[in-house]
Amino acid sequence: MTMAEFFTMEGHGIFVWTSYGLGLLTFIGLYVSTFATKKRLEKQLRRQIRMQTQNTETNSNIDD
Amino acid sequence: MTWQWFHRLSSPKSYFEITDWLLKPMMLISLILILAGLYFGLYDSPKDYQQGHSVRIMYLHVPTAIASMVGYVVMAVAAAVGYIWRIKLAPMTAIAVAPVGAAMTFLALATGSLWGKPTWGTWWVWDARLTSELILLFLYLGFIALHNAFEDREVADRAAGVLAMVGVINVPIIHYSVYWWNTLHQQDTISVTGESLLPFSMKLPLMLMIFGVLIFCIALSMYRIRNEVLEREGDKGWIRERLSE
Numbered sequence: 477m478t479m480a481e482f483f484t485m486e487g488h489g490i491f492v493w494t495s496y497g498l499g500l501l502t503f504i505g506l507y508v509s510t511f512a513t514k515k516r517l518e519k520q521l522r523r524q525i526r527m528q529t530q531n532t533e534t535n536s537n538i539d540d
Numbered sequence: 541m542t543w544q545w546f547h548r549l550s551s552p553k554s555y556f557e558i559t560d561w562l563l564k565p566m567m568l569i570s571l572i573l574i575l576a577g578l579y580f581g582l583y584d585s586p587k588d589y590q591q592g593h594s595v596r597i598m599y600l601h602v603p604t605a606i607a608s609m610v611g612y613v614v615m616a617v618a619a620a621v622g623y624i625w626r627i628k629l630a631p632m633t634a635i636a637v638a639p640v641g642a643a644m645t646f647l648a649l650a651t652g653s654l655w656g657k658p659t660w661g662t663w664w665v666w667d668a669r670l671t672s673e674l675i676l677l678f679l680y681l682g683f684i685a686l687h688n689a690f691e692d693r694e695v696a697d698r699a700a701g702v703l704a705m706v707g708v709i710n711v712p713i714i715h716y717s718v719y720w721w722n723t724l725h726q727q728d729t730i731s732v733t734g735e736s737l738l739p740f741s742m743k744l745p746l747m748l749m750i751f752g753v754l755i756f757c758i759a760l761s762m763y764r765i766r767n768e769v770l771e772r773e774g775d776k777g778w779i780r781e782r783l784s785e
Binding site: 522524 | 582640
């Protein structure tokens with residue numbers, strides 16, 4: 477297959493490349509959204525843990 | 541009971557321990573399979589004597605269509621298991637798989653349309669295969685919408701779970717539509733049991749892409765199940781220990 481044939485696909489390039497372009501976008505979208513959610517949840521939980529340990533520390537100080 | 545090991549295995553904690561070492565290799569394998577599939581599919585394989593180069597759309601269309609149906613069956617079975625037994629991971633699996641399955645259904649429809657134009661001369665026909673696949677997309681979207689509609693997660697799992705279970709009837713309809721009805725869509729070219737009509741040069745990229753896409757979808761869904769666990773069980777001690785490490 478020549479370089480030109482690879483890109484034009486003998487007139488079918490628009491159909492083939494649009495398909496694979498959509499595929500790439502969809503797969504990247506799924507990947508990014510999954511790991512963005514993971515990051516957000518982990519950050520949120522870490523903050524909660526930090527706040528709770530701070531609270532227990534303040535409480536124990538009051539008890540003293 | 542012999543069921544105990546199963547329950548222990550399906551606990552969110554052991555799920556995290558197993559997937560800790562399983563998921564990265566799975567993602568790597570799927571990437572390798574897909575890259576090899578793309579090389580052969582887009583470059584190192586013959587064009588079709590009738591369809592020309594548009595046949596290369598097959599290497600994306602068929603894997604995403606298979607994944608769309610496999611995903612739905614997984615979602616429906618997980619919903620049913622969650623409905624019948626109290627296995628926490630089951631309803632989490634159902635809602636984790638749904639967006640991945642919906643995305644695959646969208647791709648199967650879109651690439652099918654882009655393949656139909658140069659091959660059939662039309663973007664869309666209301667034949668049984670295309671219509672039932674479109675219904676599959678609506679079932680996925682309906683499941684997600686219904687699940688989002690409830691504040692209480694357990695109620696959401698049950699309500700959307702019923703939809704998932706009822707909708708599974710559509711999957712065999714999609715599969716057999718090309719045999720039961722006279723469709724513009726062709727019948728199966730490859731077969732698990734029978735002989736395949738494709739030459740090896742075309743079967744190779746197709747198989748690479750089928751396994752690559754399936755493994756990618758499975759691994760991604762498993763990451764999404766981990767997200768569900770974090771969201772629902774974030775106050776559990778073992779999750780806190782993991783996060784403070």
